[in-house]
Amino acid sequence: MPTCPLCTPEHETILWQDTNCRIILVPDVHYGGFCRVIWKVHVKEMSDLGAKQRQHFMAVVFGVEEVLRETLRPDKINLASLGNQVPHLHWHVIPRFADDAHFPDPIWATAQRTGQTHAVDPVVLMQRLSMRLGEPLQG
């Protein structure tokens, strides 16, 4: 899909990838460890994937959750597949903290405070994702 920003990405920080999906670090000033897991093929809904593909995709999403928990010790992990604006399957994996800008509301609600950003080193995430999920596909 030439008009889809997830089919023709620009300036992504890719933390890990295999042939099916890639994990990127979301450039969000409020949420340091916010990751996105993107299915490489332009597919709209989880139920458009086969059972094995769904299972693989979720295993990667839960791997990101585990790495963010061990790296950042957040108060909660938020997972969401929305895609109303970009109907190309992607999962938001968001480490949440009691002192972040929106807690305890979802990050899409009105901010409650300026909020603390909990920074994370992308290289550490890359290393831990490789340990958890296996060596990434290069390129």
Add this chain to the structure above:
Amino acid sequence: MPTCPLCTPEHETILWQDTNCRIILVPDVHYGGFCRVIWKVHVKEMSDLGAKQRQHFMAVVFGVEEVLRETLRPDKINLASLGNQVPHLHWHVIPRFADDAHFPDPIWATAQRTGQTHAVDPVVLMQRLSMRLGEPLQG
């Protein structure tokens, strides 16, 4: 957890359940087919479950997605596990329409319009969930 509203629920419309989880219809005036899949045991994060439990939970979530798609033909399905307010695992499965109150934003953002409600008959959902997921546990 006696203080947890998902451990001691009141006035739930249960559409389907097994020994591990239950599916309820969320009483949301804007979102007729909004379902929630609740893990019965008080567990905080998906990565606190074992791999088989996670897989079962997600299979139920994707079953709800399929039933909502065939019943309501929404423009998009939104899936989310947040739990900042109630840290007891539950998945939101939300059928979204271009003319609903928040589209294309998430339902937690500021409403953009009054919005159309796309009503659904709970009995139809119950029947289709049983066909998709198997006979529900009674009680």
